[in-house]
Amino acid sequence: MKSLKTVIRGLPVQLVVSHEMSLSVSMRLLYEPSDPCVVRAAFAVVGSDKVVEWVIGRDLLADGLEGPVGEGDIRVWPAEEHDVSDLYILLNPPDGTALLKAPAREIKTFLQQTEAVVPKGAEPGHIDLDAWLTHLIAEG
Numbered sequence: 001m002k003s004l005k006t007v008i009r010g011l012p013v014q015l016v017v018s019h020e021m022s023l024s025v026s027m028r029l030l031y032e033p034s035d036p037c038v039v040r041a042a043f044a045v046v047g048s049d050k051v052v053e054w055v056i057g058r059d060l061l062a063d064g065l066e067g068p069v070g071e072g073d074i075r076v077w078p079a080e081e082h083d084v085s086d087l088y089i090l091l092n093p094p095d096g097t098a099l100l101k102a103p104a105r106e107i108k109t110f111l112q113q114t115e116a117v118v119p120k121g122a123e124p125g126h127i128d129l130d131a132w133l134t135h136l137i138a139e140g
Contacts, residue, residue, distance in 0.1 A: 004033035
């Protein structure tokens with residue numbers, strides 16, 4: 001299998017605290033062709049060293065650009081605001097909830113870059129089954 005490049009994109013997002021208040025957060029998206037079905041997202045409040053990481057399905061992000069998707073821990077939907085093209089990402093871990101507002105155009109560009117590396121539907125051919133099985137066995 002040929003070596004494929006990792007796609008990384010940093011972008012500013014807003015952590016929505018209330019209708020009147022939000023915090024600036026940096027979001028770094030990472031896509032690795034060896035794990036082609038997911039995007040790793042790292043979030044950090046601007047000025048803080050604390051980073052929170054999430055694994056989000058690539059299809060979930062893409063489908064969320066078109067309409068509301070997801071259930072449980074991660075939900076994604078487009079904003080319906082005047083002349084603003086944003087994407088909401090709701091992260092719902094057991095110990096709290098975070099609502100993030102991200103620029104939809106930048107998410108779409110990132111996803112297009114990932115699809116240039118591993119086209120949609122071609123993911124099974126890029127999964128490293130040996131590494132996956134080794135991981136499963138180690139988890140026991």
